[in-house]
Each structure stands twice: as C-alpha cells, then as structure tokens.
Amino acid sequence: MTQSTGPHTLGKVRTHPTQNEALLFEKSAPGKRAYKMPPLDVPAVDAEALLGSAVRTDKAELPELSEIEIIRHFTRLSTWNYAIDLGMYPLGSCTMKYNPRVNEAVSRLEGLADAHPYRPESWAQGVLEIIDLLERCLLDITGMDAITLQPAAGAHGEFTGILLVRAWHESQGNPRRKILIPDSAHGTNPATAAICGYQVENLKSNSDGGIDLEALAAQVDEETAALMLTNPSTLGVFENEIHRVADILHARGALLYMDGANMNALVGKVRPGDFGVDVMHLNLHKTFSTPHGGGGPGSGPVACKSFLEPFLPIPVLVQNQNGTKSWDYNRPQSVGRVRAFYGNTGMFIRALAYILANGPDGLRQTTEDAVLNANYIRKKLEDLYELPYKTPSMHEVVFSDKRQAAKGVKTGDIAKRLIDYGFHPYTVSFPLIVPGALMIEPTESESLEELNLFIDAMRSIAREAEETPELVKTAPHSTRVSRLDEVRAARNPVLRWKRENSSQ
Ligand SMILES: *Cc1c(COP(=O)(O)O)cnc(C)c1O
Numbered sequence: 001m002t003q004s005t006g007p008h009t010l011g012k013v014r015t016h017p018t019q020n021e022a023l024l025f026e027k028s029a030p031g032k033r034a035y036k037m038p039p040l041d042v043p044a045v046d047a048e049a050l051l052g053s054a055v056r057t058d059k060a061e062l063p064e065l066s067e068i069e070i071i072r073h074f075t076r077l078s079t080w081n082y083a084i085d086l087g088m089y090p091l092g093s094c095t096m097k098y099n100p101r102v103n104e105a106v107s108r109l110e111g112l113a114d115a116h117p118y119r120p121e122s123w124a125q126g127v128l129e130i131i132d133l134l135e136r137c138l139l140d141i142t143g144m145d146a147i148t149l150q151p152a153a154g155a156h157g158e159f160t161g162i163l164l165v166r167a168w169h170e171s172q173g174n175p176r177r178k179i180l181i182p183d184s185a186h187g188t189n190p191a192t193a194a195i196c197g198y199q200v201e202n203l204k205s206n207s208d209g210g211i212d213l214e215a216l217a218a219q220v221d222e223e224t225a226a227l228m229l230t231n232p233s234t235l236g237v238f239e240n241e242i243h244r245v246a247d248i249l250h251a252r253g254a255l256l257y258m259d260g261a262n263m264n265a266l267v268g269k270v271r272p273g274d275f276g277v278d279v280m281h282l283n284l285h286k287t288f289s290t291p292h293g294g295g296g297p298g299s300g301p302v303a304c305k306s307f308l309e310p311f312l313p314i315p316v317l318v319q320n321q322n323g324t325k326s327w328d329y330n331r332p333q334s335v336g337r338v339r340a341f342y343g344n345t346g347m348f349i350r351a352l353a354y355i356l357a358n359g360p361d362g363l364r365q366t367t368e369d370a371v372l373n374a375n376y377i378r379k380k381l382e383d384l385y386e387l388p389y390k391t392p393s394m395h396e397v398v399f400s401d402k403r404q405a406a407k408g409v410k411t412g413d414i415a416k417r418l419i420d421y422g423f424h425p426y427t428v429s430f431p432l433i434v435p436g437a438l439m440i441e442p443t444e445s446e447s448l449e450e451l452n453l454f455i456d457a458m459r460s461i462a463r464e465a466e467e468t469p470e471l472v473k474t475a476p477h478s479t480r481v482s483r484l485d486e487v488r489a490a491r492n493p494v495l496r497w498k499r500e501n502s503s504q
Pocket of ligand 1: 188
C-alpha cells in the first residue's frame with residue numbers, strides 16, 4: 001500500500017478554487033449546445049398530429065452549454081466532496097472499507113450485469129449458482145443453518161429477522177410482547193422491534209459496556225420475544241458472556257437476535273452460530289466490501305438456525321435432482337416476500353468476489369488487521385482523549401470529548417476540524433451512552449502511514465483545543481462552506497434550482 005496523498009491534494013483544490021466556478025444555469029447562454037445533429041434526411045413528422053395535446057408547447061428551462069462546460073461543472077463538484085477513494089473515512093459503526101476494483105469488474109460482466117429478473121430460471125442458472133455459493137459461504141462464516149439474501153439493507157434484515165422471531169413464537173401459540181435492547185444499540189434496533197409490533201424494553205449496560213447478566217435474568221420473562229444484541233457492541237466491545245446471555249434467554253423460551261453489522265471484527269475468528277445466536281443479519285455493504293453511503297444499494301442477508309428456516313421469506317433457493325437450481329415458493333409458513341425479484345444481485349456478486357479473492361486465511365487476516373488498526377489508534381490517542389470504557393477494543397474505539405469540553409470544544413468541533421486536516425470525520429455523539437462520543441473505525445484498509453497521519457491530526461487538534469480553542473470551534477476553514485444550519489438544511493432542503501433563486 002502506498003501513502004495516501006489524496007485528501008491533502010484535495011485540500012489544495014479547495015483553498016485555491018479555480019476561477020470558473022459559476023453554476024450551470026448561470027453559465028447558460030442561448031443557443032449553446034453540447035451536441036450537433038446532422039441535417040434531417042427523412043420526412044419530418046407532425047408531432048402534434050401524432051401525439052396531440054401531449055406535445056409540450058413551452059420550452060423546458062434547461063441550461064444551454066457546451067460539452068466541456070458540463071464536464072467541468074460536474075468534475076469540479078465532485079472535487080468539493082469527500083470519498084473513500086480520496087482518503088480515510090473513519091466512521092465508526094459504518095465500516096467504510098475499501099471496495100476492491102475486481103469486485104466491480106466482476107459485477108459488470110455482461111452476462112451478469114444484463115441478466116433480467118424476469119428471465120426463466122433455466123436461463124438464470126449462472127446467477128442462481130452465484131447466489132447458492134454466496135449463501136453457503138455466509139453460512140460457513142456465521143455458523144448458521146439457513147439464510148435469505150433478499151433484504152436490501154441492515155435495517156431491512158433486522159425487520160426480516162424479527163418477523164421470523166414473531167412467526168416462530170406465533171407457531172408456538174403466543175407472539176409475546178416485548179423485545180429487549182441494550183442501551184448501546186444502533187437506533188435501527190428499537191425501530192425494528194416497534195415496527196414488528198413489539199414493545200421495546202431498554203437493557204442497561206454494565207461498567208464494561210457489556211450485558212449485566214443479573215439484570216438480564218431479572219428482565220427476561222414469558223413475554224420476552226427476543227434480545228437484539230449487537231456483537232461486538234457499538235462501543236467496539238465483544239460480549240464475553242454471550243453463551244450465558246443465550247442460555248438465560250433460551251431458558252425462558254426467548255430468542256437471541258444478533259445485529260451482525262460489526263462482523264468485521266469476527267469473520268474467520270468466531271461464529272455466532274457457535275455462541276448461541278438464533279437469527280442474525282449481515283451487512284454485505286459493510287463487512288463484505290460492497291459500496292455504501294449515498295443511498296446506494298445495500299444488502300442485509302438474514303441467517304438463522306434450522307428451527308426458523310420454515311419461516312424464511314419466499315422464494316427459497318433449492319437444488320433440483322438434476323443438479324439445476326430453482327426458487328421454491330411452496331412454503332406455507334413463510335413470512336412472505338420482503339423484496340422484489342432476487343434481492344440486490346449486484347451486491348451478491350461483489351461480496352462473493354471479495355470472499356473468494358480473500359479466502360478463509362485472507363478474511364481472518366482482514367479481521368485481525370481491522371482490530372489491530374483500531375487498537376493502534378486507541379494506544380496512540382488515549383493519553384489525550386478520554387476513554388470511557390477500558391474494555392479491550394475490537395474493530396472500533398470510542399473516546400469522549402470530556403477533556404476538550406472543559407475548553408468548550410465538543411466532539412462535533414473536533415470532527416469538523418478533522419476536515420481541515422484532510423480526513424472525513426469520525427462518527428459523532430454515538431453511541432448515546434457515551435456523552436460527547438468520538439467513535440473511530442479505521443478498518444483494515446488503511447496503511448500504517450495513513451493511520452499515522454490521522455493520529456497526528458487528532459493529536460494536533462487536541463493541542464489546538466488547549467491553546468486556540470476558537471480555531472477548532474469555528475472549523476472547518478478549508479471547505480467551500482463552513483458551518484451549515486443543520487436543522488434548516490434537514491427541515492427545508494432546497495434540492496432544485498429555481499430561477500427566482502438565481503440572484504441569491
Ligand atoms: C449500519 C448498522 C445498521 C443498519 O444497517 P443499514 O444497512 O444502514 O440499514 C444496524 N446496526 C448496526 C450496528 C449498524 O452499524
């Protein structure tokens with residue numbers, strides 16, 4: 001790996017903007033075109049005769065520009081943004097790892113990229129083969145018995161998983177009423193439980209950031225459907241007593257759901273199926289290196305133990321006697337479909353390419369590197385930033401702004417100052433049980449040189465917070481815009497250019 005210079009170059013672009021920054025509409029001049037059509041050499045059609053009143057009479061208000069002006073406009077806009085392809089993106093809980101280009105190449109192979117979801121199964125055997133192989137790899141990695149690849153994201157996987165929990169309890173005669181969720185959980189967990197008709201009951205973490213077994217035992221009863229547990233937790237802490245957690249739940253007929261978004265810390269080392277988990281989801285767009293962010297397609301497969309298999313969404317992939325594969329819709333206990341067609345197939349291809357390119361040893365190494373990198377950052381920063389939980393870190397480390405806050409510098413200020421140093425901010429103010437949290441996840445992708453640059457930046461900012469706190473509190477200073485009114489931007493988003501705005 002080479003030392004990244006991306007973000008630092010980007011900083012230069014930002015501080016020395018080019019002259020020619022007017023927006024497309026302002027640059028528009030009547031008659032300019034990005035194309036030239038040859039003269040018409042067929043009889044002209046009377047559009048109105050053909051389409052009647054559907055023919056537009058007024059001119060669309062589109063900017064008129066040359067091709068190079070358009071290209072420069074969009075390319076310039078792209079340099080005002082930040083990307084994983086430009087530098088480190090240490091967003092804890094999000095696992096922003098590098099997406100190898102080979103995944104992209106494979107997913108764009110003509111036979112795969114052009115496969116239509118309405119193809120008959122007999123023409124789609126290649127895609128079905130890929131789905132089957134990915135299913136088997138993921139079952140091997142998780143130690144579970146059955147899987148669906150349908151859900152389109154992590155939260156959608158949670159929804160599907162809790163539907164399985166509900167369907168199973170219903171088959172036992174009582175759907176039960178509540179789901180327990182630790183206070184360190186990702187916000188999607190309580191949202192999922194509520195949307196599946198359950199009451200959410202909060203479970204307080206102990207001083208190590210783990211589950212308090214006594215509190216759990218006191219809280220689980222005959223109305224508890226499941227515990228939703230993220231392991232390692234959003235504090236980056238592995239739940240050492242997970243076996244006992246599972247035993248306590250199972251003794252009362254409750255199930256253990258694992259939010260597997262943090263599998264980047266476990267793949268190749270331990271398997272949830274071996275430590276008592278009944279059902280879990282994976283985020284292919286986190287752990288298995290398919291792109292995410294910006295609302296792109298994700299994938300949240302759900303894996304379960306065999307007693308939950310009858311409830312999996314339809315259709316389920318099966319192998320026929322002649323060796324071909326097909327979709328089985330005849331599953332009377334299924335919770336039904338959760339997604340159209342096969343799921344986000346492009347993500348399956350990318351994830352499988354990643355898994356096969358790494359192999360078991362490579363995946364294990366990836367996990368070890370991710371954990372090593374997080375702990376390297378922890379060691380190099382723990383003298384300057386408060387570490388609220390001393391429990392060993394897994395793939396991410398959570399500091400707090402306690403020391404800097406004494407000078408009025410908050411986690412959000414430190415994050416914004418990081419932008420001036422050429423880094424994307426870490427995750428701010430999450431998990432909620434750490435006031436002023438700085439949640440940092442470097443992933444395995446970063447080189448020692450890049451980690452050191454990040455550490456240097458964080459150390460400089462800690463010094464600035466002491467000596468020149470105003471500098472940090474008013475950051476970023478190098479971007480095109482600095483502090484936005486975040487509430488107004490969310491409540492009153494202006495997403496479309498309108499002529500009235502042109503004077504602003
Ligand atoms: C990202 C994440 C989710 C939600 O996944 P999406 O794909 O964003 O819906 C759930 N739980 C945890 C712990 C996560 O990190």
